Amino acid sequence: MANIIQSVKGMHDYIPKDIQIWQYIEKIFKNVLNSYSYQEIRFPIIEKTELFQRGIGNTTDIIEKEMYSFKDKKNSNLTLRPEGTVGCMRSCIKNGLLRHSEQRLWYLGPMFRYEKPQCGRYRQFHQLGIESFGLIGPDIDLEVIMLVQRIWKYLHISQYINLELNTIGSIHDRINYKKSLYLYFKKYESLLDKDCQRRLYTNPFRILDSKNDSIKEIIDDAPILTDYIDDDSSIHFEQLCKLMDKIGISYIVNYKLVRGLDYYNKTVFEWTTNKLASKHTICAGGRYDYLSKYLGSISVPAIGCAIGVERLILLLKSLKNQSLNVILCIDIFIIFLQKEIELHAIKLSENVRTAFPDKNVQINFLNSNITKQFRKANRLGARIVLLLGLIEVKNKTVLIKDLKFKKQKISLIKNVIQELKLFFVEDNL
Ligand code: ATP
Ligand code: MG
Secondary structure, rough: OOOOOOOOOOOOOOOHHHHHHHOOOOHHHHHHHHHHOEOOOOOOEEEEEHHHHHHOOOOOOHHHHOOOEEEEOOOEEEOOOOOOOHHHHHHHOOOOOHOOOOOEEEEEEEEEEOOOOOEEOOEEEEEEEEEEOOOOOOOHHHHHHHHHHHHHHOOOOOOOOOEEEEOOHHHHHHHHHHHHHHHHHOOOOHOOOHHHHHHHHHHHHHHHHHHHHHHHHHHOOOOOHHHHHOHHHHHHHHHHHHHHHHOOOEEEEEOOOOOOOOEEEEEEEEEEEEEOOOOEEEEEEOOOOOHHHHHHOOOOOOOEEEEEEHHHHHHHHOOOOOHHHHHOOEEEEEEEEOHHHHHHHHHHHHHHHHOOOOOOEEOOOOOHHHHHHHHHHHOOOOOOEEEEEEHHHHEEEEEEEEOOOOEEEEEHHEEEHHHHHHHHHHHHH
């Protein structure tokens, strides 16, 4: 056992038991996204390092220390994507999607950040990204927020999750604000941790995002960005809050909320939960009206957010969410009793699959006795068992056994599909 190769630190396997939960969540994601007419987009996991440097900003945590960057055989600088927004925007620019009115898009996939692995923080994790291009808001800001709220509702977690909202104004507003932050934090320089001391000179705005509790008090008394916001951003924010109030979405305005990535402006938001060991952000996002220009394209207003899927699952598990009890249930389990009739059983299973393409059909190849085979059917949560033995094959029949409603019937093989339909009819009653 000494020589087993382990997976990379902070990167996890998802075995079939986990995938059941993932698929349950993904189904809800897709239904909701579809009902808001968002369309899926897929783009590479590896991009040129320059894309992230230019899009995310050189003084962010991601660029400073979290990227998985490497050179390929031709010495090109490449990076495993740490987030999806810039790749999504690059793809839309390349494919000319920004020229065509508006875009409502989503993607789901792995992201990579070299972070210290801990509960809810991994080096490979998954995000559902939701992005909308071409609309200036605040109505589209509201739509994105409503869409995510609907996902929480369908997952039955609305009451465990809080929406925090803020506006961070324009890049111009932030330049003035950063100056006053610098002057403020400079007074406390010796009390700041190493990261924040560095940020004081690179980007004092990022000190507000620090997770170090010992400097929280200093941060609490720092100047507030709201005092530096221009009229355009203030009006946008007021209108959004009014819309939210009218629709009845509850939120907390958190004037200290900033986002870790440089490309955000105006509206920023986060859904957090206190249900895990410490406060965790499950979903975060905001407007990023400058990004397309940073990437060399025409200016296109944009808003988006990302749900951290692993953190969402941690929350669902901590709540012992009922819906997670869904185990993979076999709809039709086919048992045969003698090796020589195996081919009959295989043919029967193929016919059943053709007739019921949505049903989960499993044939039991294990050559064990009938009791053990039924025990297995029960363990797998099988709904119906089809049993074939020498006698059934000779009589051209099959035994249909309904394990849920505890009834059974001998059917002619040629009628088995019709009979099975009747068994399943009861499920829809
Ligand atoms: P944090 O402040 O927790 O580091 P962030 O601001 O870096 O989060 P974003 O870049 O906004 O996170 O990513 C959106 C969401 O993706 C987060 O709210 C979180 O749910 C998830 N996420 C981010 N980093 C990780 C990670 N290393 N492991 C697991 N999930 C993550
Ligand atoms: Mg982070």
